[in-house]
Amino acid sequence: MNKKQSLFSRIMNPKYIMVYATVIIFLIIYAYGAIRYGSIGFTTLRTFVNFFSDNAYYGISAVGMTMVLITGGIDLSVASVASLTGMIIAYGYERMGISPVITMLVSILIGIGLGTLMGAAIHYLNVPPFITTLTGNFLARGICSLISRESISINHPLIDSLAGFKITLYHLVDGEWVKIKPITNINLTVIIFIVMIVLGTLLLQHTRFGRNVYAIGGSESSAKLMGLPVGKTKVAVYAINGFCSALAGIAYVLVVKSGWNMALQGGELEVISSAVIGGTLLTGGVGYMVGTMFGVLLKSVIPAIINFNGTLSSWWGKIATGALLLLFIVIQQLVVSYTGKKKAG
Amino acid sequence: MPENILEMRGIEIQFPGVKALDKVDFFLRAGEVHALLGENGAGKSTLIKCLTGVNHKDAGTILFDGKEITPTSPQNAIDMGISTVFQEINLCPNLTVAENIFVGRKEFKRKIINAKAKELMKRFHLDIDVTRPLSNYSTAVQQMVSIARAVNIDSKILILDEPTSSLDENEVQLLFNVMRDLKAEGMGIIFITHFLDQIYAISDRMTILRNGHLVGTYNIDEINKLQLVTLMVGKDMENIFDMHPADVDPDAPQMLNADHLGAPGAVSDISLTMKKGELVGFAGLLGSGRTETAEMIFGANRPTSGKLSLKGKQVDVKKPFDAIMAGVAFCPEDRKRDGIVGDLSIRENIMLAVQAKRGFLHPLSRAEQNELADKYIKALSIATPDAEKKIGELSGGNQQKVILARWMATQPDLLILDEPTRGIDVGAKAEIQRLMLEMCKDGVSVIFISSELEEVIRCSNRIVIMRDGKKAGELEGPFDGDTQSRILQIIAEGGDAQ
Numbered sequence: 001m002n003k004k005q006s007l008f009s010r011i012m013n014p015k016y017i018m019v020y021a022t023v024i025i026f027l028i029i030y031a032y033g034a035i036r037y038g039s040i041g042f043t044t045l046r047t048f049v050n051f052f053s054d055n056a057y058y059g060i061s062a063v064g065m066t067m068v069l070i071t072g073g074i075d076l077s078v079a080s081v082a083s084l085t086g087m088i089i090a091y092g093y094e095r096m097g098i099s100p101v102i103t104m105l106v107s108i109l110i111g112i113g114l115g116t117l118m119g120a121a122i123h124y125l126n127v128p129p130f131i132t133t134l135t136g137n138f139l140a141r142g143i144c145s146l147i148s149r150e151s152i153s154i155n156h157p158l159i160d161s162l163a164g165f166k167i168t169l170y171h172l173v174d175g176e177w178v179k180i181k182p183i184t185n186i187n188l189t190v191i192i193f194i195v196m197i198v199l200g201t202l203l204l205q206h207t208r209f210g211r212n213v214y215a216i217g218g219s220e221s222s223a224k225l226m227g228l229p230v231g232k233t234k235v236a237v238y239a240i241n242g243f244c245s246a247l248a249g250i251a252y253v254l255v256v257k258s259g260w261n262m263a264l265q266g267g268e269l270e271v272i273s274s275a276v277i278g279g280t281l282l283t284g285g286v287g288y289m290v291g292t293m294f295g296v297l298l299k300s301v302i303p304a305i306i307n308f309n310g311t312l313s314s315w316w317g318k319i320a321t322g323a324l325l326l327l328f329i330v331i332q333q334l335v336v337s338y339t340g341k342k343k344a345g
Numbered sequence: 346m347p348e349n350i351l352e353m354r355g356i357e358i359q360f361p362g363v364k365a366l367d368k369v370d371f372f373l374r375a376g377e378v379h380a381l382l383g384e385n386g387a388g389k390s391t392l393i394k395c396l397t398g399v400n401h402k403d404a405g406t407i408l409f410d411g412k413e414i415t416p417t418s419p420q421n422a423i424d425m426g427i428s429t430v431f432q433e434i435n436l437c438p439n440l441t442v443a444e445n446i447f448v449g450r451k452e453f454k455r456k457i458i459n460a461k462a463k464e465l466m467k468r469f470h471l472d473i474d475v476t477r478p479l480s481n482y483s484t485a486v487q488q489m490v491s492i493a494r495a496v497n498i499d500s501k502i503l504i505l506d507e508p509t510s511s512l513d514e515n516e517v518q519l520l521f522n523v524m525r526d527l528k529a530e531g532m533g534i535i536f537i538t539h540f541l542d543q544i545y546a547i548s549d550r551m552t553i554l555r556n557g558h559l560v561g562t563y564n565i566d567e568i569n570k571l572q573l574v575t576l577m578v579g580k581d582m583e584n585i586f587d588m589h590p591a592d593v594d595p596d597a598p599q600m601l602n603a604d605h606l607g608a609p610g611a612v613s614d615i616s617l618t619m620k621k622g623e624l625v626g627f628a629g630l631l632g633s634g635r636t637e638t639a640e641m642i643f644g645a646n647r648p649t650s651g652k653l654s655l656k657g658k659q660v661d662v663k664k665p666f667d668a669i670m671a672g673v674a675f676c677p678e679d680r681k682r683d684g685i686v687g688d689l690s691i692r693e694n695i696m697l698a699v700q701a702k703r704g705f706l707h708p709l710s711r712a713e714q715n716e717l718a719d720k721y722i723k724a725l726s727i728a729t730p731d732a733e734k735k736i737g738e739l740s741g742g743n744q745q746k747v748i749l750a751r752w753m754a755t756q757p758d759l760l761i762l763d764e765p766t767r768g769i770d771v772g773a774k775a776e777i778q779r780l781m782l783e784m785c786k787d788g789v790s791v792i793f794i795s796s797e798l799e800e801v802i803r804c805s806n807r808i809v810i811m812r813d814g815k816k817a818g819e820l821e822g823p824f825d826g827d828t829q830s831r832i833l834q835i836i837a838e839g840g841d842a843q
Binding site: 211212214217285 | 419420423431434435436437438439440441444448449453476477478481494
């Protein structure tokens with residue numbers, strides 16, 4: 001009895017409200033799709049897995065972005081860093097003959113290095129995150145164009161095999177394992193996405209580092225007075241985000257198998273909005289990886305409905321996403337002002 | 346002779362152009378509550394900051410447990426066993442209660458910290474869900490949590506810097522109980538407060554500072570309140586305690602008439618009549634509906650039932666602007682949050698309400714603004730070199746005076762002051778009280794909300810006692826020695842007094 005109650009009150013903890021809102025809206029939209037287009041394949045497992053794979057690279061980047069946003073910061077450089085990664089891999093192999101294994105490692109190091117630099121500038125030089133990472137954005141994009149102004153396609157067996165890697169899902173029918181129809185494959189980018197969400201959750205929820213991240217977002221000055229390592233934590237968060245950007249870049253390469261200096265333009269806003277739709281507060285202190293994951297899924301399910309409809313312009317997807325973002329920011333404000341009021345009374 | 350756990354000798358700290366501390370000695374024993382007293386700017390904070398490693402001393406020695414120490418940062422001080430709870434709550438509102446207590450400590454697992462935090466809160470007689478975010482709880486609970494965090498470290502010295510300024514009477518008693526427990530365990534507690542009663546209720550000894558100099562250290566029974574204040578202020582302040590509200594002319598016109606006002610979830614059934622030039626004090630616990638009633642009259646919280654008339658005319662106050670136009674001014678409780686605009690100058694802060702009342706199409710000329718600002722700086726003796734200083738750089742008492750000036754400048758007929766004397770020193774407090782009484786003499790009606798019964802009784806013509814969102818009683822002055830216990834009784838038991 002008592003245990004049941006405590007479980008109930010744990011689930012009802014107000015800190016999860018935003019995540020619930022995201023999940024519920026996802027379920028509503030999914031249910032709508034299931035009712036309207038269930039007969040033409042909306043409810044199949046394949047469609048569902050596609051929600052993950054459509055935006056997996058954004059999802060991988062959103063893991064790092066969520067942490068940055070929780071500290072109360074922002075990172076506008078992620079898409080450019082991802083694009084730079086693609087550029088390095090493509091140019092490295094196609095023009096210089098360097099194995100993608102090396103260029104992948106190098107670009108991940110560059111991602112971490114850029115993140116560390118930006119984090120250090122933000123914390124130690126007190127440059128606002130917006131400006132610092134905007135500079136990082138221009139810098140990375142500029143280097144992309146410096147490397148090459150044209151799209152370079154990659155033809156390397158490793159990239160091909162990584163891109164082609166897939167786990168086909170089976171299910172049990174009459175005691176026999178058969179492939180699910182329609183054939184449902186989980187590719188490498190989806191696996192990376194899900195692994196990153198899990199790792200991100202572990203890091204945020206079950207380590208001291210994660211708790212410090214939340215504390216900094218709640219009140220940086222308090223965190224300092226509590227004796228938490230604010231500087232190190234912030235720099236580490238931007239470094240992790242740099243790592244995620246580079247990893248997202250690799251995932252993107254696996255999808256398009258090319259590098260292009262103009263790839264993923266505006267992608268940072270897709271990533272930020274996924275996190276925000278997932279319940280991460282732009283003011284910092286609140287956010288969960290699971291929410292972010294659903295934020296990414298929401299950004300796949302809306303275009304999917306438009307695709308299934310077949311007659312709507314794909315721009316409706318953008319409009320719906322915009323409306324959703326607005327809705328979420330309004331809900332966040334309501335939640336924040338509600339809890340604020342309660343405190344005052 | 347009990348042992349000194351802390352000996353600070355000959356401490357000197359030099360700030361640019363001013364000697365903040367000059368050869369100050371301070372000794373703290375294990376197992377005592379030692380009050381550190383002085384007006385704003387006397388050097389209390391500087392001394393504490395020196396002990397906690399925020400400011401660095403230019404001369405003198407600190408012996409802690411017999412060993413000389415030089416704290417380099419707050420964290421360094423905490424590591425040595427000196428922890429501090431500040432007036433402002435330095436916790437993270439988004440973390441849970443348990444996380445706030447234990448973040449940065451060796452205990453980490455949720456299960457463990459939740460259990461430990463629950464235990465700890467029980468010691469504070471608080472039965473709350475420690476897995477909820479801190480922002481779900483009142484300021485008082487948050488203050489308790491920050492104290493819990495501080496005492497949870499194995500500290501030998503606990504510094505409480507104005508911990509009670511946001512607590513009500515019951516909560517203060519709770520805190521005192523905890524302080525007594527800690528004292529019995531041998532902790533040395535440095536207690537800074539502006540509430541004289543509390544000093545006498547809990548402290549064993551006191552050290553008084555004035556203008557960066559040590560006045561002396563006394564046992565609590567050595568000097569009485571009046572002597573204490575005189576020592577703090579440095580001049581005879583007998584007249585502080587000799588302040589009386591002016592009599593209200595029985596034929597004075599009615600200023601305000603509230604008839605069964607109520608708003609769901611806040612207060613219900615408030616009836617109140619006020620005459621011109623009358624000062625009505627609102628007493629009651631934190632959250633009893635004092636502020637909510639004031640907000641209703643000011644239009645910040647719209648009443649859903651009842652009638653409100655101002656100067657004999659029934660009014661429908663929908664928003665604060667309507668109230669301002671009707672001659673009502675409201676000085677809110679939390680001056681940091683709702684009152685001052687820290688980055689604006691004193692002049693600009695004073696102008697805000699006047700300008701709002703005139704509408705922005707009729708701006709005040711710079712000359713008019715200067716004149717108005719200078720007038721109030723002088724009238725309220727706001728300590729500043731000129732009107733262009735940022736208000737954020739003033740002391741709490743002076744900030745409060747600027748806010749008062751802001752509303753006085755609108756020449757209101759009814760002025761509502763919500764906790765105008767909270768967290769400011771005795772001298773400034775007396776000045777603000779005197780200003781209130783003078784305004785009443787000039788025909789302004791004042792509603793004065795305060796948690797300090799003593800000052801409510803001293804200043805009011807009439808006292809309204811609030812309890813659980815209702816008016817629990819009303820007492821007519823002049824008041825005598827029994828009034829306080831009478832009010833406490835109504836607060837505790839409710840009931841219809843008169």
